[in-house]
Amino acid sequence: MKTQQLDQVFRILSPRYSEEFFAENTSKLGEELSREGILVLNDFLSPRAIKELQAEAAALKPDAFRSSSAYNLYILPTDPNFPDDSPRNRKFKTTKGCIPDDKIPRSSALRTLYDSPAFRSFLCKLLKLQVLYPYADALSSININYYDPGDALEWHFDNADFAITLLVKKPTKGGDYEYFTDMRYDDDGDENYELVRQCIDGEVPPQRKSLDEGGLMLFRGNKSLHRVTPVEAGERILITLNFNTKPGIALSEKSRQTFFGRTT
Numbered sequence: 344m345k346t347q348q349l350d351q352v353f354r355i356l357s358p359r360y361s362e363e364f365f366a367e368n369t370s371k372l373g374e375e376l377s378r379e380g381i382l383v384l385n386d387f388l389s390p391r392a393i394k395e396l397q398a399e400a401a402a403l404k405p406d407a408f409r410s411s412s413a414y415n416l417y418i419l420p421t422d423p424n425f426p427d428d429s430p431r432n433r434k435f436k437t438t439k440g441c442i443p444d445d446k447i448p449r450s451s452a453l454r455t456l457y458d459s460p461a462f463r464s465f466l467c468k469l470l471k472l473q474v475l476y477p478y479a480d481a482l483s484s485i486n487i488n489y490y491d492p493g494d495a496l497e498w499h500f501d502n503a504d505f506a507i508t509l510l511v512k513k514p515t516k517g518g519d520y521e522y523f524t525d526m527r528y529d530d531d532g533d534e535n536y537e538l539v540r541q542c543i544d545g546e547v548p549p550q551r552k553s554l555d556e557g558g559l560m561l562f563r564g565n566k567s568l569h570r571v572t573p574v575e576a577g578e579r580i581l582i583t584l585n586f587n588t589k590p591g592i593a594l595s596e597k598s599r600q601t602f603f604g605r606t607t
């Protein structure tokens with residue numbers, strides 16, 4: 344019980360996510376993440392914390408940097424050996440607003456969560472890692488992402504091995520999370536362009552995960568093709584909790600410029 348008294352995170356989680364819950368359920372949840380490539384805990388934050396974070400995100404929104412970026416789904420330079428409309432080179436687009444870490448108040452519940460020893464230990468066990476480190480730059484560790492009507496995060500594989508997100512506000516229409524699990528490489532370890540083509544051309548239906556406000560999602564995004572469909576009504580506010588497996592790593596200057604409009 345000592346950790347629970349010291350660790351403020353339990354003040355912002357739903358009562359069922361106690362220290363005992365983590366002790367009893369983490370290995371089972373870790374198995375689910377390994378098997379499915381995705382884990383959703385839909386009632387993770389308490390209703391009060393959700394309200395607080397919605398108010399905080401709304402207050403910060405006027406300062407959000409709006410970005411629109413075009414990329415191929417591998418987030419790699421164009422390969423001249425393939426046609427422009429091939430799965431390798433086809434361009435997709437992401438439009439959103441973003442508040443970087445240095446604009447999030449010191450007192451935010453997001454920092455309580457991000458810095459919590461109990462939460463980090465839970466994440467490490469789920470991801471089978473020893474330690475998680477914050478980003479070395481001042482912008483990239485915690486981000487608040489805003490998707491207004493028309494905004495979307497189109498098909499891609501992540502560069503990072505895992506993603507940790509928290510949904511703060513759910514749109515009233517659209518903004519659905521769609522994915523294809525573990526379909527990156529064929530049996531020879533090569534990119535499976537034909538399977539990717541079937542997925543992005545709608546010949547294979549994607550899996551969908553419904554995330555509630557206050558829901559935590561862990562996702563193996565470098566092997567699973569995924570997207571968020573355009574928001575049609577309301578707004579989608581998604582927190583990304585970004586960690587590294589090694590100390591001293593900053594997000595690339597190019598990515599910082601793209602998503603935050605500045606590098607420092």
Ligand SMILES: [Fe+2]
Pocket residue numbers: 499500501506564569
């Ligand atoms: Fe992603």
